[in-house]
Amino acid sequence: MAKAKQRDGIARRGLLAAVLIAVSVPAVQALAQEPAAVAAPAGADDARVANGRDLFSSWGCTSCHALADAKSSGDVGPRLDGGNLTEAFIVGRVTNGQGAMPGFGGQLTDREIADIAHYIVKVAKK
Numbered sequence: 001m002a003k004a005k006q007r008d009g010i011a012r013r014g015l016l017a018a019v020l021i022a023v024s025v026p027a028v029q030a031l032a033q034e035p036a037a038v039a040a041p042a043g044a045d046d047a048r049v050a051n052g053r054d055l056f057s058s059w060g061c062t063s064c065h066a067l068a069d070a071k072s073s074g075d076v077g078p079r080l081d082g083g084n085l086t087e088a089f090i091v092g093r094v095t096n097g098q099g100a101m102p103g104f105g106g107q108l109t110d111r112e113i114a115d116i117a118h119y120i121v122k123v124a125k126k
């Protein structure tokens, strides 16, 4: 009886250890993938705006869109200043395109598209 109890205790400790590992492994993976989401370092927002600004020019958004911050005056697509665009809306447009606007979903990463959207919302004149 005492032996059976001991085995039981060991089995239970083993189970507890397995549960602890199962819980902590994904948490560690999440930390490794998204350090910014856990503790945004000072200047992270500036870095996103700067990244968005670079991408906006290097991916040719300037040739179709006017945006004062980017010193662009393209007029194939709507002027991006003066609008009331949300980041979610811009992410959708840039990912999927619309009409004459090409989609960039397969070429830019989700993070890059999010940074472009963040940039536009930050700098667009109201």
Ligand code: HEC
Binding pocket: 056, 059, 060, 061, 062, 063, 064, 065, 076, 077, 078, 080, 083, 085, 089, 090, 093, 094, 098, 099, 100, 101, 102, 104, 116
């Ligand atoms: C070939 C020209 C062209 C390029 C390049 C282009 N766009 Fe567009 N864009 C358009 C056109 C045209 C529309 C309007 C689409 C519609 O509503 O039918 C548009 C719409 C948009 C809108 C929605 C604006 C609104 O007021 O509805 C956003 C935001 C946008 N583009 C951002 C971008 C970004 C960011 C890039 C670069 C990654 C980009 N575009 C590249 C032509 C372009």
